[in-house]
Every structure is written in C-alpha cells, then in structure tokens.
Amino acid sequence: MxxxxxxxxxxxxxxxxxxxxxxxxxxxxVARTVATFGPDGSALTGLLxxxxxxxxAADDAxxxxxxxxxxxPGVVDAASGTIAYAANLGWRSLxxxxxxxxxxxxxxxxxxxxxxxxxxxxxxxSGADAxxxxxxxxxxxxxAAMITNGAVVRGATGAAGEVGHIPVVPGGEPCACGQLGCLxxxxxxxGIRSRYLAIGGTTARTTAELAGSLHSDPRAATVWDEAVxxxxxxxxxxTATLDPAVxxxxxxxxxxxxxxxxPLRRRVQQLLTWRQxxxxxxxxxGPHSSIVGVALLALDPxxxxxxxxxxxxxxxxxxxxxxxxxxxR
Amino acid sequence: MxxxxxxxxxxxxxxxxxxxxxxxxxxxxVARTVATFGPDGSALTGLLxxxxxxxxAADDAxxxxxxxxxxxPGVVDAASGTIAYAANLGWRSLxxxxxxxxxxxxxxxxxxxxxxxxxxxxxxxSGADAxxxxxxxxxxxxxAAMITNGAVVRGATGAAGEVGHIPVVPGGEPCACGQLGCLxxxxxxxGIRSRYLAIGGTTARTTAELAGSLHSDPRAATVWDEAVxxxxxxxxxxTATLDPAVxxxxxxxxxxxxxxxxPLRRRVQQLLTWRQxxxxxxxxxGPHSSIVGVALLALDPxxxxxxxxxxxxxxxxxxxxxxxxxxxR
Numbered sequence: 001m002x003x004x005x006x007x008x009x010x011x012x013x014x015x016x017x018x019x020x021x022x023x024x025x026x027x028x029x030v031a032r033t034v035a036t037f038g039p040d041g042s043a044l045t046g047l048l049x050x051x052x053x054x055x056x057a058a059d060d061a062x063x064x065x066x067x068x069x070x071x072x073p074g075v076v077d078a079a080s081g082t083i084a085y086a087a088n089l090g091w092r093s094l095x096x097x098x099x100x101x102x103x104x105x106x107x108x109x110x111x112x113x114x115x116x117x118x119x120x121x122x123x124x125x126s127g128a129d130a131x132x133x134x135x136x137x138x139x140x141x142x143x144a145a146m147i148t149n150g151a152v153v154r155g156a157t158g159a160a161g162e163v164g165h166i167p168v169v170p171g172g173e174p175c176a177c178g179q180l181g182c183l184x185x186x187x188x189x190x191g192i193r194s195r196y197l198a199i200g201g202t203t204a205r206t207t208a209e210l211a212g213s214l215h216s217d218p219r220a221a222t223v224w225d226e227a228v229x230x231x232x233x234x235x236x237x238x239t240a241t242l243d244p245a246v247x248x249x250x251x252x253x254x255x256x257x258x259x260x261x262x263p264l265r266r267r268v269q270q271l272l273t274w275r276q277x278x279x280x281x282x283x284x285x286g287p288h289s290s291i292v293g294v295a296l297l298a299l300d301p302x303x304x305x306x307x308x309x310x311x312x313x314x315x316x317x318x319x320x321x322x323x324x325x326x327x328x329r
Numbered sequence: 330m331x332x333x334x335x336x337x338x339x340x341x342x343x344x345x346x347x348x349x350x351x352x353x354x355x356x357x358x359v360a361r362t363v364a365t366f367g368p369d370g371s372a373l374t375g376l377l378x379x380x381x382x383x384x385x386a387a388d389d390a391x392x393x394x395x396x397x398x399x400x401x402p403g404v405v406d407a408a409s410g411t412i413a414y415a416a417n418l419g420w421r422s423l424x425x426x427x428x429x430x431x432x433x434x435x436x437x438x439x440x441x442x443x444x445x446x447x448x449x450x451x452x453x454x455s456g457a458d459a460x461x462x463x464x465x466x467x468x469x470x471x472x473a474a475m476i477t478n479g480a481v482v483r484g485a486t487g488a489a490g491e492v493g494h495i496p497v498v499p500g501g502e503p504c505a506c507g508q509l510g511c512l513x514x515x516x517x518x519x520g521i522r523s524r525y526l527a528i529g530g531t532t533a534r535t536t537a538e539l540a541g542s543l544h545s546d547p548r549a550a551t552v553w554d555e556a557v558x559x560x561x562x563x564x565x566x567x568t569a570t571l572d573p574a575v576x577x578x579x580x581x582x583x584x585x586x587x588x589x590x591x592p593l594r595r596r597v598q599q600l601l602t603w604r605q606x607x608x609x610x611x612x613x614x615g616p617h618s619s620i621v622g623v624a625l626l627a628l629d630p631x632x633x634x635x636x637x638x639x640x641x642x643x644x645x646x647x648x649x650x651x652x653x654x655x656x657x658r
Contacts, residue, residue, distance in 0.1 A: 132485040146570060148475075148482045148489075155572020156461040159604060160477075165569045167562055167600065170498060178602025179565075233496055236508075237566045240494045241475060243484020271496065273507025275488060 004066030008054045009295035011071045011113065012036065012047060014088035014140055019050045021058040021065055022295050026312025028321070030057040036089070043089040048103065055104065068100055068108045069298030071116035071290040073143065077158050081110040084158060109298040113137070114161055115152050117289030118145035119296045121248050123310040124284035129245045134238055134278075136163070137251030137289065138231075142184040148242060164188060168233040186230035189252050195223045211256040227253075228260070232267035239268075239278055250283030257282060285310070288317040333395030337383045338624035340400045340442065341365065341376060343417035343469055348379045350387040350394055351624050355641025357650070359386040365418070372418040377432065384433065397429055397437045398627030400445035400619040402472070404487050410439040413487060438627040442466070443490055444481050446618030447474035448625045450577050452639040453613035463573045463607075465492070466580030466618065467560075471513040477571060493517060497562040515559035518581050524552045540585040556582075557589070561596035568597075568607055579612030586611060614639070617646040 003024040010019040017036050021029040032053060038046040051068065058065050074086025081097020083089075097108040111119075118135040125133060133147040142164030146153040153160045164184030165177055172181025173195075185191045189207045196210060201219050210220045235247055253260060261280055268277045285292055292313045301309050315321040332353040339348040346365050350358040361382060367375040380397065387394055403415025410426020412418075426437040440448075447464040454462060462476040471493030475482040482489045493513030494506055501510025502524075514520045518536045525539060530548045539549040564576055582589060590609055597606045614621055621642045630638050644650045 128485055132482075132489075144570075146477075148477045148484075149480050151478050153461075153477045153571060155477075156457055156574035156607070157572055157605070160461075160570065160572040162569045162572070162604075165603060166566045168499065170558075170562060179600055229499075233499060237495045238570055240491045241473075241489065241567055241570055242482060243486055243489040243491070245485035271508055274494060275491075276486070278485070 004299065006058050006063040006065045007067050007069065007295050007299040008051060008058065008065040009069040009071075009291050009298060010047060010050060010054075011116070011291040011294065012043065012073070012089065013113075014073065017043075017046060017050055018291055019054045020291055020295070020313075020317065021054050021063065022299075022309070022313050022316070023063060024299065024301065024309070026309040026316065028313065028316035029061055029063050030054055031317065043091065044094070044099075051100070051104065065106065067106055067298040067300075068104060069116075069294035069296075070096060070100070070108065070110045071113040071294040072096070072110065073113050073141070075158050076110060076112040076115075078109070078111045078115070078154070081108060083110070107298070109294060111294055111297055112143070112145075112158070112161070113290045114143045114145040115154070116291075116293035116297065117250060117283075117285070118147060118152055119293035120285045120289045120310050120314070121250070121283060121293070122147065123296075123307040125246065125248075129279075132242065132244045134235075134242070134244045134247045135283075135289070136235075136247055136249050136254075137283070138188060138249065138253035139251040140188060140190045142188050142234075142251075144238075146238075146242060147244075163234055163238060166234050166237055168230045168237075183230050183234045187227040187234070187253075192223050192227050192253075195226070196220060199223070207253055208255065211259045214259065225263075228263045228267055231264055232271055235264075235268050235278075235280070236271045239272065239275075244278045246279045246281050248281050248283055250286065250289050252287065254283050255286060285314045286318070288314050291317070333628065335387050335392040335394045336396050336398065336624050336628040337380060337387065337394040338398040338400075338620050338627060339376060339379060339383075340445070340620040340623065341372065341402070341418065342442075343402065346372075346375060346379055347620055348383045349620055349624070349642075349646065350383050350392065351628075351638070351642050351645070352392060353628065353630065353638070355638040355645065357642070357645035358390050358392050359383060360646065372420065373423070373428075380429070380433065394435060396435055396627040396629075397433060398445075398623035398625075399425060399429070399437065399439045400442045400623040401425070401439065402442050402470070405439060405441040405444075406487050407438070407440045407444070407483070410437060412439070436627070438623060440623055440626055441472070441474075441487070441490075442619045443472045443474040444483070445620075445622035445626065446579060446612075446614070447476060447481055448622035449614045449618045449639050449643070450579070450612060450622070451476065452625075452636040454575065454577075458574045458608075461571065461573045463564075463567055463571070463576045464612075464618070465564075465576055465578050465583075466612070467517060467578065467582035468580040469517060469519045471517045471580075473567075475567075475571060476573070492563055492567060495563050495566055497559045497566075512559050512563045516556040516563070516582075521552050521556050521582075524555070525549060528552070536582055537584065540588045543588065554592075557592045557596055560593055561600055564593075564597050564607075564609070565600045568601065568604075573607045575608045575610050577610050577612055579615065579618050581616065583612050584615060614643045615647070617643050620646070 169181030498510030
C-alpha cells in the first residue's frame with residue numbers, strides 16, 4: 001500500500017507560527033518558526049509564506065506533502081475548515097481550508113488548537129483515560145479540549161472548551177471578554193504576568209522566570225498561589241460536570257512541571273472532598289501538542305499507527321531525534 | 330410484530346417513590362406514589378412492595394409488564410445495573426438490576442435520575458438541540474445530565490453531571506459534601522429553604538410558596554435572587570465547558586416557570602458577555618421526566634416511537650389523559 005510521502009502542519013499562535021513537515025512515520029523533514037504577523041501585518045500572508053516555504057523544503061527532499069493541517073486559536077468550525085472568529089489573528093468567517101486547498105491543491109484540515117493538541121495527547125492515554133479526559137493547555141489564554149465517550153466535544157457552536165471564561169471569582173477582576181473573575185484572568189500566562197506587575201513586580205518576567213523564583217520573590221509566590229487556586233476551582237467545576245479520569249495540563253505554563261502540578265494536585269484534593277479527584281498529568285507533548293495533533297488530523301493514519309507517528313513527531317520536535325532531509329533552521 | 334404489553338417504572342426519590350405501568354403506546358395502566366422508607370426503614374423493601382403492587386395491578390388489567398425501569402439518585406452504574414452509592418437511600422454497591430431480575434423474572438434497566446430524565450426530555454428536542462444539551466433538574470439537590478455529541482455523558486466513574494457541587498462562591502457557605510460555596514447550597518430547594526430560615530424567614534415554606542411571595546416577602550426575594558445568581562454562574566461554567574445549544578430546567582424548582590426562567594435568562598445573558606447564551610427552556614415533562622425516561626430505557630421502543638410514547642406517558646401522568654385498566658389511586 002502506498003503511503004503519503006509527508007504532511008505539512010502549522011500551529012498558528014498569537015505571536016509566532018510553528019510549521020513542520022513530517023513523514024508518514026513521524027520523522028521530521030523540516031521545521032520553521034516565524035512571527036505570526038509579517039511586514040504587511042496580515043497573519044494570512046504570513047501563513048501562506050510559511051506554508052510555501054515548508055512545501056518547497058519538503059520538495060527539495062523529495063517528500064512533497066500529501067496534506068496540510070492548520071491549528072488555530074479562536075472559534076473554529078473544523079467540518080467546513082472555517083475560522084469563525086480569532087480575535088488575536090484578525091480573522092472572522094475565514095474559509096481557511098478552502099483558500100489553502102485552492103493554493104496548494106491538496107486536502108487541508110483545520111482545527112482549534114486545544115482540540116488539535118488533544119488528538120496528540122490522546123495517543124498517550126489508554127483505556128478509560130482516553131474515554132473521559134480534559135486537555136488543558138495554559139498559555140497566553142486558556143482553552144481546553146473536553147473528551148467525553150471517547151470523542152472530542154465541539155459543542156453547539158464550536159465553542160466547547162472555553163474554560164478560560166469559567167467564572168472562578170464572582171465579581172472578581174475584569175476579563176477582556178467583559179465578564180468578571182474569569183479563570184484566565186488569574187491563571188493564564190498573560191494574567192499571571194499582568195497581576196505580578198500590578199502588585200509591584202519590577203520587571204516583566206516570563207511565567208517560567210516567575211515559577212523559578214517562588215522562594216525568593218514573595219510577589220511571584222502570591223500570584224502563583226492565586227493561579228493555583230483559580231485553576232483548582234476550574235478543574236473542580238469541570239470534574240463536577242464531566243467526571244474525567246485525567247486532566248492533562250499543557251501549554252507554556254504546563255512546562256513548569258511539578259512547580260505547578262504538585263500544589264495544584266494538593267488544592268484540587270482539598271476541594272474535592274466528596275469524590276476522588278481525576279489524575280492531573282503533565283502533557284506528553286509539551287509545546288508540540290497542537291502541531292503534532294493537527295498533523296495527525298491531516299494525515300489520518302490507521303488507528304494502529306497514530307501513537308507511533310505522534311511519539312516520533314514529538315521526539316523529533318523536542319530534538320531527541322534527528323530530522324531527515326532538510327534540517328530545521 | 331408483537332409488542333410488549335406494558336412496562337413498569339419507578340422513580341426512587343429521597344422522600345417518595347413514584348411508580349407507574351405504561352402500555353407500549355404510553356397509556357397509563359396504573360400509578361402509585363408511596364413513602365420511600367416503609368415501616369422497616371428499608372428503601373429496598375419499599376421498592377419491592379411497590380413493584381409487586383404495580384405488577385399485580387397490571388396483571389389484573391391483563392397487561393403483564395415485559396420490563397422494569399428504575400431511576401435512582403446517587404452514583405449509578407447503568408451498565409451493570411448497580412447503585413454504587415446513594416447516600417439518601419442507604420444504598421452502597423447494591424446490584425439492583427440483578428436482584429429485581431431474579432425477583433420478577435424480566436429485564437430491568439437501572440439509571441441515574443437526571444440521566445433517566447434526559448431520555449424523556451431529549452424526545453422533546455430536535456436537531457442540533459438534541460446534540461449538545463444540559464438537562465438540569467433542580468430538586469432537593471442538583472444533579473444534571475450532560476448531552477454531548479448526541480449521547481448522555483456518564484463520566485469515568487459514573488459521576489458526570491454532579492453540577493450541584495460546582496463551586497460558585499469560593500469560600501462560601503458549607504455544603505454537606507465538605508466543600509464551600511457549592512451551587513446546591515444556594516440554589517437547590519433544600520438550600521433555598523434553609524437559607525430563607527437562616528435569615529429569619531418565619532415558617533418553613535415550600536419553594537413554590539417562596540416563589541409565589543417574592544413581591545411581598547423581602548427575605549424570599551433575597552434568597553431567590555441569590556439562587557438565580559448561583560444558577561447563572563453554574564450555567565455559565567457549564568456553557569464555557571460544553572457549549573450546549575439548550576439548558577432544560579426541570580425538577581421541583583423548574584415548576585416555578587417564568588418566576589425562575591425570566592430572571593435566570595437575564596442574569597446568564599449579563600454574564601455571558603463574550604458569546605450568545607444557550608437557550609434556557611422549561612422541562613417538557615416537569616416532575617415526570619425521570620419516570621417517563623426510565624420507562625423509555627426499559628421499553629426501548631423503536632426510535633420513531635420514542636417521542637410518541639414519552640408524550641403520551643407524560644400527558645397521562647399529568648392527568649390530561651385517562652389511564653386504561655386500573656385507575657391511579
């Protein structure tokens with residue numbers, strides 16, 4: 001049986017776009033990271049340039065992609081490949097799959113970034129864990145993928161998983177969405193940095209730097225504790241609603257590892273007096289969940305090969321395995 | 330094709346058990362309501378007596394039941410027909426389906442009361458509404474049924490839908506579960522009555538009486554407003570997580586109709602600044618959702634007949650249609 005030579009995938013973020021081409025086995029052909037907004041200020045122009053660059057590089061290696069996958073923030077209608085609304089990208093009602101299919105003459109899968117990431121993370125779960133799970137990537141904002149009965153939930157309008165707007169502090173601090181006290185005001189990377197500055201933090205430190213200074217910087221410890229409390233309240237709310245077996249914590253903040261997971265597990269356990277808490281696990285793919293997941297969606301490998309593809313692709317992106325063909329640069 | 334002559338269904342509650350036998354068309358053969366706990370203080374003895382009474386009455390009418398359905402509060406494993414834990418009934422690891430199958434020599438379906446109710450309410454929804462929905466019965470406590478991708482969610486341990494324990498007021502009033510500030514402390518019938526008494530309400534009025542006195546009794550208005558705020562916060566949380574098309578409000582408090590629904594819609598709309606709210610609808614089956622729904626589960630009629638059965642059964646129980654055979658008493 002002939003296998004597709006390769007798949008091109010792009011994870012579009014608010015600041016950067018990460019692109020990669022993988023072989024059908026998950027080996028990395030080429031990887032690129034570029035600014036989301038190019039000189040003309042258009043994320044779409046930047047995406048087209050990046051994709052042409054990826055496809056050309058794959059062609060140089062004799063591995064012309066058979067499909068493209070794009071993960072995007074915002075409200076995404078995966079069935080039609082349309083970005084209904086992505087505030088940070090300036091996209092509204094953008095028929096992205098159709099545009100790219102015309103430009104590149106190959107099938108294009110488009111999916112929400114958290115739901116893309118869940119496709120990858122699910123390959124690392126087995127049995128009951130993969131039936132009822134939450135994938136919770138914590139980055140600039142907080143959006144999740146809910147898995148029920150073994151399937152990712154899109155919701156009535158494609159907006160399931162917007163758990164960053166669970167109200168965890170009634171009448172609390174204002175969120176950009178207009179509500180008060182949303183989870184992401186307290187626990188997203190942007191929220192934590194902003195609150196750290198607001199209480200007199202002296203430099204605009206990254207959340208990774210804040211996480212590393214909890215013992216020496218009381219202000220960092222304060223905002224971290226509040227982030228943990230808010231995340232725990234959000235996880236309790238999701239647990240009461242859906243009873244997941246596991247909650248997988250990903251995104252940039254998930255990279256803090258035990259600095260986040262240990263106090264978070266403790267706090268969730270304290271709150272969930274009435275039941276066993278779900279297991280809180282670190283993401284298996286770290287910052288690469290969405291790009292690996294949307295590559296899986298575009299490639300659509302046989303069920304028995306999903307895990308192997310995802311593992312290999314993730315390892316390659318993490319630098320533990322060497323690319324074939326053109327090197328990353 | 331021969332049709333089953335009738336189905337016996339019981340909705341077991343903390344105070345009373347409601348039993349009924351329906352023909353396959355949904356006509357009522359007999360209906361009974363008895364105290365959950367009989368002279369010996371055992372809910373199981375009471376259930377057995379009620380079922381024998383129902384079956385005997387159906388036999389008198391020449392309509393021997395072909396199946397039994399039981400809806401129960403607590404943590405229910407529908408697959409094995411076991412009540413894992415129902416605090417109010419004193420049941421733990423009770424293999425109810427097996428016990429009743431041995432006693433009555435017919436198939437027995439056992440399901441959680443909210444998930445039973447959702448089976449009935451789903452027959453009144455169509456299209457996208459039936460794909461992503463929440464059925465939220467508000468009674469002594471608050472437990473819901475979440476419908477995603479057209480299917481009821483059980484969760485990893487059968488505990489999905491325990492939305493009464495969403496923390497809506499961090500550090501708020503204690504709940505029997507051990508958490509603080511749970512939704513059902515503020516918005517269940519028991520919670521509302523208890524809070525009304527705590528602020529000096531002079532008689533133990535029912536929530537129906539409280540709902541009828543909001544304009545004349547400021548204390549009633551206060552607890553009602555707080556219940557609406559708490560319910561709205563819970564609905565926002567569920568909406569952010571699952572993006573339902575509709576939230577169907579049922580149970581005893583749902584019977585308050587527009588007295589609850591109008592302020593609740595207003596409050597949810599105020600909070601959900603960032604998206605269209607789901608439609609909030611009154612339950613189509615009122616207090617009869619669970620018994621009709623579990624009759625559907627036990628009878629398992631062809632898909633095309635579910636709605637007709639449920640509508641007829643609900644109408645009969647509401648007294649708008651006359652029973653056949655033995656009269657209710």
